[in-house]
Amino acid sequence: MSHGNCPYPNLQIFDHPLIQHKLTWMRDRNTGYRAFRALLSQIAGLMVYEVTRSFQTVPVEVETPMMPTVGRRLSSIITIVPILRAGLGMSEGVLELMPEARVGHLGMARDEVSLEPKAYLNKLPRDLDAGPVILVDPMLATGGSASAAVSMLRKAGAHDLRMICLVASPEGVQRLLEADPEVRIYTAALDDRLDERGYILPGLGDAGDRLYGTA
Ligand code: PRP
Ligand code: URA
Numbered sequence: 347m348s349h350g351n352c353p354y355p356n357l358q359i360f361d362h363p364l365i366q367h368k369l370t371w372m373r374d375r376n377t378g379y380r381a382f383r384a385l386l387s388q389i390a391g392l393m394v395y396e397v398t399r400s401f402q403t404v405p406v407e408v409e410t411p412m413m414p415t416v417g418r419r420l421s422s423i424i425t426i427v428p429i430l431r432a433g434l435g436m437s438e439g440v441l442e443l444m445p446e447a448r449v450g451h452l453g454m455a456r457d458e459v460s461l462e463p464k465a466y467l468n469k470l471p472r473d474l475d476a477g478p479v480i481l482v483d484p485m486l487a488t489g490g491s492a493s494a495a496v497s498m499l500r501k502a503g504a505h506d507l508r509m510i511c512l513v514a515s516p517e518g519v520q521r522l523l524e525a526d527p528e529v530r531i532y533t534a535a536l537d538d539r540l541d542e543r544g545y546i547l548p549g550l551g552d553a554g555d556r557l558y559g560t561a
Contacts, residue, residue, distance in 0.1 A: 354519050357531045365392050369512065369534045373550045379559040383435055386484060386512065386557065389534060390439030393510050394480070397532050398424075398444070401478060422477030423447075425504075429454050429483040429495050430467060432553040436482040436510065450474070452498060454491045461544040463491040468498060475503035484512035484553045486533065488544050489521030496526045512553075513537055515546045 352359055368385045371377050377385070403418035424444060428437040430453040437449060453467025479499055486492050492509060499507055507529050509522070514533040517540055522529065537546050545551070555561040 352536075353516075354523060354531075356523060356527070356529065357514075357519055357533065357536070359536055360393055360396065360532065360534050362392065365389055365534050368392075372512070373548065375551070377556075379556060382556050386435040386553075387439035387442070389512060390436035390482065390510065391443050393532055393534065394440045394443055397480065397508055397510055398478075420446075424477050425450055425471055425474060425479045427452055427470065427479060427481045427495070427499060429481065429491055432485065432557055433481075433483040435553075435557045436484060436512070440480065440482060440510075447480075450479075452495050454495060456488075456491060456544070458543075461488050461490060463494045465494060465498070470499070470502045473503065474499065475505055478506040478508065479504040481507065481509040482511075483509070485546060485549075486511040486514040486518035486522065486531070487540060487546050488515075489518035489525075492518065492522050493525040496522065496529050500526065508532065513546055513549055515540050518546075 368389050372382055372385050402421040404421040405416050406419045408415060408417045424447040426437050426440050426447045427450040428434045430451060441447060448471050450470035451467055454463045454465050456463050481495055509529055510532045513535045515537055519531060537549055539547055541547055
């Protein structure tokens with residue numbers, strides 16, 4: 347994992363060979379939804395392993411079959427927040443590694459003309475300040491959806507807030523960090539730019555449609 351040549355503060359690009367290998371399959375237009383879904387979940391699991399590296403642990407006593415000893419457990423409750431729909435495909439992979447995490451949901455759809463997000467669901471735990479919050483959405487394009495989601499999470503009390511995406515655009519990263527300079531962003535790729543319809547180039551197309559076979 348590396349910060350290698352990263353032009354933005356708070357942005358970490360994952361250059362791990364396994365992640366890059368799987369991402370390339372996801373970019374391929376011939377990859378169908380079954381494989382796309384599995385790959386997204388696997389990449390999310392690999393990314394969260396590194397994203398959680400700085401999480402606090404506390405010592406706990408445990409009795410092994412041989413004798414008592416002291417181990418460590420995560421000290422606070424973790425909340426995963428997927429942005430619907432496509433974020434759901436990542437939260438599954440994250441939950442495989444952290445089944446004890448809570449899940450909040452934010453439903454957001456981007457208007458095809460204005461490209462601005464419209465929120466249609468907000469279902470979050472009440473005490474969002476109880477521990478780290480991980481926002482997940484594979485695409486950070488104009489940054490409108492992520493900026494709105496981060497603002498909703500801050501209003502709901504999130505302090506330690508991180509976002510995991512798969513493919514980010516420079517425009518999206520810039521907009522999100524201008525809106526919230528404290529949020530940490532993790533991505534598998536920082537692509538070239540957006541097209542006139544707000545799609546990431548080279549990107550991987552419409553993540554939600556590819557994930558659920560609704561193209
Ligand atoms: C996609 C994607 C992000 C958003 C990114 O969702 O999953 O949420 O677009 O674009 P932005 O950075 O320009 O806001 P979409 O609105 O297409 O909904 P879907 O996941 O239900 O397909
Ligand atoms: N949403 C997607 O699913 N893909 C893009 O490239 C941009 C927004």
